[in-house]
Amino acid sequence: MRKFSALIVFLFLFVVGFSGIAMSKEAPKYIKVGTLYASSGPFAKPSTAEFKGLNFWVHYVNSKGGVYVKAFHKRIPVKLVAYDDQSSTATATTLYNQLITQDHVNILVADFGSVLTSVAVPLAKVHKILLFDVTGTGSKFFTPDNPYIVLCSLPTSGRWPYTLADFIISEKINRIAIVYSSNDFDQSQAVTLHNKLKKAGVDIVYYHAVPSNTSNYSIILHNIKAKNPNAVIEFGYPNNDIAFLQNLESSGLKFNMVFTVFPGQLFKLLKANVGVKALSYGYTYPTPPLLRYNKVNLGMGIDKFEKEFEKYSGKTPNFLNIAGYNVGLIIQKTLETSKKFNQLAFRKAIAGFSGKAFTLDGLFKVNKEGAQIGEMLPVAQFVPRGQGLKMNIVYPPSMKTAKAVYPAP
Amino acid sequence: MYRKKGIIYGLGITLLVIVLFIFLPNIYNNTSFLFNLMLYMALAEGLNIIYGFTGYLPFGYVGFFGAGAYSAALAILFLHFPPLIAVLVGGIGAFLIGIIFIPLLKLSGAYFAIANLAASQALYYIVANPNLEKITQGPYGISLANIYNPQVSYYVMLSILAFSMVTVIFIRFSDYGLALLSIKEDRVSASLAGINVPRERSIAWGLSSFIAGLSGGVYAWYVAVFYPTTVFSLEISVFVIVFVLFGGIGTLVGPLIGSLVLYSFYNFIGISTPQYFQLSYGLLIIIFALFIPNGILSIFEKRGIHVP
Incomplete structure (x- = not known):
């Protein structure tokens, strides 16, 4: 009888103990995705656009019953925890820490751009949580000793002008003027282009940085004209591109080739601010939705996404909405393929599908440091068509839809 | 006796x-919040030294903070100083x-505030100048x-x-x-009473800038990756001034209370x-400005309670 009692007690303790272990491995009620957005300040517009894209992804996966988590073999709803950093890095530091230490989010997503991502990088590293970097392309973030960062939606900015350089070289355009805004994002592009062209023997006749808040390029444009270049490349943020193109239009100056960054990303914004004439025959890097990726193996193709996003928000999506949605897709794939539910397993899972996942944003491929190297930015030119503009991809040859109109009429 | 008690x-x-x-x-293990709270308290005390005791309101106080952050960072990058020495x-x-x-101290009132603001912006543009990339890394961050x-x-x-x-x-x-x-009350009278006005206010100015620089240095160490816009942000000056005014100037406790209450509210609401x-x-x-225009400590002072 005593032995029986002991056995019962032992079984009871075993069951209780085992259930305790099982409990600790239980699936969470929600997958907590933590992020920041800026409702005010200099990054408000791009940040809220990205945030809306991420929100859309959360809304969409939850409408399907949640995201499939391989580690638990089931779908789990996603809960988005988001705070407003108001474009302030000091506030962002506290709020990232809040997401990590108080909210204990399972997935940490950075705010828009390099400045607001910068404070999250060391925090994520020290707390050993993988940072899903949306558009923070600063090269300083990606180091061999930090496995806790993955850039999801854009290649590191130093890689952006690869195709542009090849285009200039292939078209045998000489005498290039490069003006760039003095920030990490634009400087790295300018340096890459400068070095590649120099190596190819192309003459750089003008190479200058301007403050990122430059709003008048009139004198700069006349200085450039004095050097008589065949192509003018301007690397800037949207506000710089708008000012540059407006000033170019009003100055009456003509160049054979003019390249700016953001008409290809924020076409509607640029068109509304500078007009069709100023964009005519101009070159840019086209990104989705101007680039139409419909043959995808992860998430929606661009056509379907546009329809669903318009239904959800009542607005046509821009590139930043797509970038926000795209980071959601990378999170989704990570959870679908990670065998274990921990941060290093997530990173390992990402390495597993890197180079194989193709989304509406292009090929997702990261290097060992977590920097995006898959997405390629082709070169496109806007040509007048009726009252509007048509975008032709002019380089690389594999994506070419028309020959470049060079020199511009 | 009063002094001894106060100390x-x-x-x-x-x-x-x-x-x-x-x-x-x-x-509460959100140490970033606690760190920032200490940072603002220290900056508020530093600003209190020049504003609370001499009446000079430095709108560009953040210039010292940014200078401290960059001095420390450059000492680490170029001279390979250990972080503690770099903070110094x-x-x-x-x-x-x-x-x-x-x-700048020859100016007074709004003229001083504006000139100081311009000086801090000048510092920002020097540090962020792309032509100084090899030294300060320009606008590309550290x-x-x-x-x-x-x-x-x-x-x-x-x-x-x-x-x-x-x-x-x-x-x-x-x-x-x-x-x-006495300089704060009336510079001329203070001078007539034998106070060396330029020397005394310069010492206060130096102490104030030193504290801001130390804070900037340790902030650079704490965040590790930063840009000129991060450490020369005017928002920092505005926050510190508001915290000091809200708590009560010229006291030890006022800037602490101002920072504690307002920065905690700021984060509480934000979260x-x-x-x-x-x-x-x-x-x-707005409510605080309407009902407690002289800062929280004025409530105690009105009731005859002296706060250190």
Whole structure:
């Protein structure tokens, strides 16, 4: 009888103990995705656009019953925890820490751009949580000793002008003027282009940085004209591109080739601010939705996404909405393929599908440091068509839809 | 007797603050919030030295903070100084900038505030100049990721806060503090009474810039990756000025209370109701400005309670 009692007690303790272990491995009620957005300040517009894209992804996966988590073999709803950093890095530091230490989010997503991502990088590293970097392309973030960062939606900015350089070289355009805004994002592009062209023997006749808040390029444009270049490349943020193109239009100056960054990303914004004439025959890097990726193996193709996003928000999506949605897709794939539910397993899972996942944003491929190297930015030119503009991809040859109109009429 | 009591109370409060910030991470482990709170308290005390005791309102106070952050970072990157020494270099760097800006003290009132603001912007543009990329790394930011140590930098920040508080205690309860207050009341009369106005206010200016520089240095260490826009952000000046005004100028406790209440509210609202953040925080500031225009400590002073 005593032995029986002991056995019962032992079984009871075993069951209780085992259930305790099982409990600790239980699936969470929600997958907590933590992020920041800026409702005010200099990054408000791009940040809220990205945030809306991420929100859309959360809304969409939850409408399907949640995201499939391989580690638990089931779908789990996603809960988005988001705070407003108001474009302030000091506030962002506290709020990232809040997401990590108080909210204990399972997935940490950075705010828009390099400045607001910068404070999250060391925090994520020290707390050993993988940072899903949306558009923070600063090269300083990606180091061999930090496995806790993955850039999801854009290649590191130093890689952006690869195709542009090849285009200039292939078209045998000489005498290039490069003006760039003095920030990490634009400087790295300018340096890459400068070095590649120099190596190819192309003459750089003008190479200058301007403050990122430059709003008048009139004198700069006349200085450039004095050097008589065949192509003018301007690397800037949207506000710089708008000012540059407006000033170019009003100055009456003509160049054979003019390249700016953001008409290809924020076409509607640029068109509304500078007009069709100023964009005519101009070159840019086209990104989705101007680039139409419909043959995808992860998430929606661009056509379907546009329809669903318009239904959800009542607005046509821009590139930043797509970038926000795209980071959601990378999170989704990570959870679908990670065998274990921990941060290093997530990173390992990402390495597993890197180079194989193709989304509406292009090929997702990261290097060992977590920097995006898959997405390629082709070169496109806007040509007048009726009252509007048509975008032709002019380089690389594999994506070419028309020959470049060079020199511009 | 009053002075002795004040010093004892002041040191007691300093000790209490030290003990609190040592134990708070065990209760609330968002150490970034606690670090930023200490940072703003130290900056508020630093600003209090020049504004609270002499009446000079430096709108460009952030210039010293940024100078400190960059001095410390450059000491680490180029001279390979250990972080602790680099923080000290940050303080010295800001102090030297303070010496260069001493002629600004010949101005007064709004003229001084605006000139100081312009000086801090000039510093920002010098540091962010792309042509100085090889020295300051221009606008492309600095990475100190290899020395990142949030635990140690937390306690260094606490030491700087303690130092700033002890400095304010010394000023508040010394003849030097009385001299500064007389300068604040009337410079000409103070000068006629035998006070060396340029020397005394320059010392206060130097101390104030040194504290801001130390804070900037440890901030650079704590965040590890930063841009000129991060450490020369005018928002920092505005926050510190509002915290000091809200708490009560010319005291030890006022800037501490101002920072504690307003920065805690700022974060509480930002975390609990981020969608109504600006509305809630704006309303709060308006209510405080309407009903307690002279700062929280004025409520106690009206009741005859002297606060250190």
